[in-house]
Amino acid sequence: MVGAQLRDTAQELAAVLWREHTVYRERSGGMVIRGEHVRRWISLAPAGGRDEILVRAGRILDGGTTAPARSEAVVPLSAGTGVLAATCRRLLADAAADAARPAPDREAAGRPGGSRKSRKS
Known part of the structure; x- marks a missing residue:
């Protein structure tokens, strides 16, 4: 019952969000809406509550x-x-804002990947 309702909801939502979209079921039973033209995706999955869904x-x-x-x-x-x-x-909008932020410099963030010579000296 929830699966069919989730599928129907995803179809309706996709039509409201984007004219061009693809809707498909994930292995876990959730639904994904892909908007290739805007390079974004939405996922709907059952949440902890009976009438709640997790939107990502x-x-x-x-x-x-x-x-x-x-x-x-x-x-x-x-x-x-x-x-x-x-x-x-x-x-x-949150996902787009994250994409617009510059990635931190690897060495400044203390992540591996810098020059090995500079670390050994």
């Missing part, structure tokens, strides 16, 4: 792979498409 958003990288979700929210499934769409737009 992220970017589509070069080559079509997906970056991990950068933001998420729990929304009542009964909230309706309008509330879900507003939540998705906020999460997508």
